[in-house]
Amino acid sequence: MASFYEKHVLPRLIRCGCGCEMLAQKRAALIPGASGRVLELGIGGGLNLKFYDPARVSGVTGIDPSAELRAYARAAPRPDGLAVEILDASAEEIPFEDGCFDTVVTTFTLCTVPDAPRALAEARRVLRPGGQLLFCEHGRAPDAGVAAWQRRVEPVWKRVFGGCHLTRPVSGNIAARFSIERLESGYMPKTPRLAGWVEWGRAVAG
Numbered sequence: 001m002a003s004f005y006e007k008h009v010l011p012r013l014i015r016c017g018c019g020c021e022m023l024a025q026k027r028a029a030l031i032p033g034a035s036g037r038v039l040e041l042g043i044g045g046g047l048n049l050k051f052y053d054p055a056r057v058s059g060v061t062g063i064d065p066s067a068e069l070r071a072y073a074r075a076a077p078r079p080d081g082l083a084v085e086i087l088d089a090s091a092e093e094i095p096f097e098d099g100c101f102d103t104v105v106t107t108f109t110l111c112t113v114p115d116a117p118r119a120l121a122e123a124r125r126v127l128r129p130g131g132q133l134l135f136c137e138h139g140r141a142p143d144a145g146v147a148a149w150q151r152r153v154e155p156v157w158k159r160v161f162g163g164c165h166l167t168r169p170v171s172g173n174i175a176a177r178f179s180i181e182r183l184e185s186g187y188m189p190k191t192p193r194l195a196g197w198v199e200w201g202r203a204v205a206g
C-alpha cells in the first residue's frame with residue numbers, strides 16, 4: 001500500500017520538478033516531432049501534452065502506474081483536437097500488440113522505471129519498423145567527478161524521488177535496441193550537475 005508520502009507528496013514533487021521552464025523548453029523542442037499514433041511512457045503529470053501537434057498526431061496514449069499522476073495528466077492542458085487516453089500500465093509490460101505505434105515518447109521516465117532495458121525492449125516491440133523513439137532523459141554524467149557524486153547520492157535520491165536513478169546510461173541503453181539518428185546532450189543550467197546531465201534526441205526502430 002502506498003505511504004502518505006508516495007500518495008500525496010511525491011506526485012506534487014514530480015509534477016512541480018518536471019514542470020520547470022528549462023524542461024519545458026526541452027519538451028517544446030522535442031515533442032512536435034511526434035507523428036501518427038503515439039505512446040508516451042510514464043506520462044506523469046501530462047506535461048508534454050500541450051506540445052503535440054494535432055495535425056501530425058492521430059492520438060496519444062499515455063501509460064503510468066501512478067493513479068495520482070494519471071489524474072494530473074487527464075486534467076493537463078492540450079491542444080484542441082488532440083485525442084488522448086491515459087492508462088494504468090507499466091513500461092516494462094506495455095499492453096499493446098507488436099508494431100502498433102508510430103512514435104514512442106520517453107521524457108524523464110527511464111531514470112525511474114525499475115527495469116529500463118526491458119522498457120526499451122517493450123518500446124521497440126510496440127513500434128512499427130521505422131517508427132521513432134523521441135527521448136529526453138537525465139542520467140550518468142560523463143565527468144568522473146560528477147559520476148562519483150551521483151553514485152554516492154543515488155541511494156538517498158532514489159528514496160526521496162520515487163525510485164529515480166542518477167547513474168543510468170541514457171543513449172547507451174537506447175543504442176542497444178535502436179539506431180540513434182540524432183543525439184544532443186549537456187548539463188542543464190541552474191541545476192546541480194549530479195541531476196543535470198541530460199541526453200535527448202531521436203532513435204529509430206530498425
Ligand SMILES: C[S@@+](CC[C@H](N)C(=O)[O-])C[C@H]1O[C@@H](n2cnc3c(N)ncnc32)[C@H](O)[C@@H]1O
Binds near residue numbers: 014045063064089091
Ligand atoms: C520523473 S517522472 C516523469 C514524468 C513525465 N514523463 C514527464 O516528463 O514529466 C517519472 C514517471 O515515471 C513513472 N513510472 C514509474 N515507474 C514506471 C513504470 N514501471 N512504467 C511506466 N512509468 C513509470 C512515474 O509514475 C512518473 O510519472
